[in-house]
Amino acid sequence: MSQTNCCQNIPFTRDIQSKKVYCKKHFIELIENRVRKTINQYNMLNKDDHIGLGYSGGKDSTVLLNILFKLKKRFPQCTLSALTIDEGIKGYRDECLELTQKITKKYQIPHVIISFKNIYGVTLDQIIEENLSKEYALSACSICGILRRRALNYAARKVNASKIATAHNLDDEAQSILLNLVRGDSNKFIRLSRFPIQKFQTLIPRIRPFVRITEPEIVLYAYAKDLEYHSYPCPYAFSAMRNHIRTFLSEMEEKRPSTLRNIVNLHDSVSQYFPQVDNLEPPFLCQKCGEVSTHEICPICQLLDNLGFKNPLKSEEPLNPHPQSGISDRFRSF
Ligand code: SF4
Ligand SMILES: [Zn+2]
Ligand SMILES: [Zn+2]
Known part of the structure; x- marks a missing residue:
């Protein structure tokens, strides 16, 4: 060079x-x-959105915090809050929490920490330990993913956020698309929308502003800006089936640059034929926790029950005080 x-x-x-x-x-x-x-491209934000950023203190969410904070300055009506989920992973999450508190203080943005212990009554460590004793143990990330998703929605409702932003990058997105293909899960394959969809009123729409940015680009950006982040991997990360897909895709991207982008582009094209619907009437409110569900008992209550735990989380009102404004109000000149 x-x-x-x-x-x-x-x-x-x-x-x-x-x-x-x-x-x-x-x-x-x-x-x-x-x-x-x-x-x-994906109409992710309105000018007056309150963005609840899922902020773990890792490199991806740290870079997203940095970029959203910068972009937000041009839109005074827009609000940014940081939402940190404490899964209860001993020796790992504790350190991240300290860092997230330090950085949010530096940026002077509101910061909410929600722990699994508080809303589910148990830590992820306890759940994984119990789960391992079962004959058909689920992967740690499958369990964590479903619990984190609800915890993040819960945290976003607490600060009245109108969008949840997560730092999933192009690598993650291509992996998710391929994972759904490999599993033959057509429902999840179709539902993986990059547009913000509010399926039910209580579920805050999610956006992934990094779906066109690769992981190496994020690392390089963090290095270029000398950002402080937590770089130790989660001790459960290596159990994920996603790792096989990650390795395969990394090799493909190395041999054929653009593989990741091609996968997401193809999914964009196919998705046009399966438009997503907003504001559905929830089929059920879970009999145990009151959250919207496609079954009488939601998957989280089922999971915790099967493992012998109780789920104390209850819905709160008002659930989402920020109805989405029209398309004309999008961040055209973001
Ligand atoms: S790597 Fe898996 S277990 Fe660890 S925080 Fe992420 S989703 Fe949860
Ligand atoms: Zn230059
Ligand atoms: Zn439930």
Whole structure:
């Protein structure tokens, strides 16, 4: 890399997509512009949204916090809150929590921490221990995923957020698409929308502004901006079936750059034929916890019951005081 394609500054990196060489300053701008375009492409935000950012203190959510904080400055009606979920993973989450508190204080943004212990009465460690003794043990991430999802929705309702932003990146998105294919799960394959969908009134729409940014780009952005983040992996991470898909896709991306983008592009094309519907009437309110469910007893209560735990989480009112505004109000010039 002898010279850049952007200016006279020292070369920093070669962008795989455009094959151009950028200096540090213009690489940062390139990534921020891609995030802005993604937000517009999928109509992710309104000018007056209250964004509840799922913030774990890891690299992805730290970079997203940094970028959303910067973009938000141009929209004074927009609010940003950080939502941290404490699953109860000893020796791992405790350290992340300290960091998230320090960083949110620095940015001066509201920060809510919700723990599994508080809302489900048990920690993830306790659940995993109990689960391992069962004949057909679920993977730690399958259990954690479903519990985190509800906990994040609960945290977002607590701060009256109108959108939940998570830092899932292009790698995660391509993995999810392929995982659903491998499992033959057509429902999940179709439902994986990048547009914010409010399926039920109590479920706050989710957005993933990094679905067009790769993991290496996020790492490089964090390095370029010297961001502080927690870099130790979760001790349960290696049990996930997702890891097989991740390894396969990393190898493919190495051999054929654009593999990840092609998978998401293809899913975008196919998704046009399966439009998602907002504001459905919930078929059931769980008899045990009161949350919306497709069954009389929701999957979380079923899971905790099967493992011998109780689920004390109850719905709260008002559930979502921020009805979505019209399309004309989108972040066109984000
Ligand atoms: S790696 Fe799996 S178990 Fe660990 S926090 Fe993430 S989803 Fe939960
Ligand atoms: Zn430059
Ligand atoms: Zn329930």
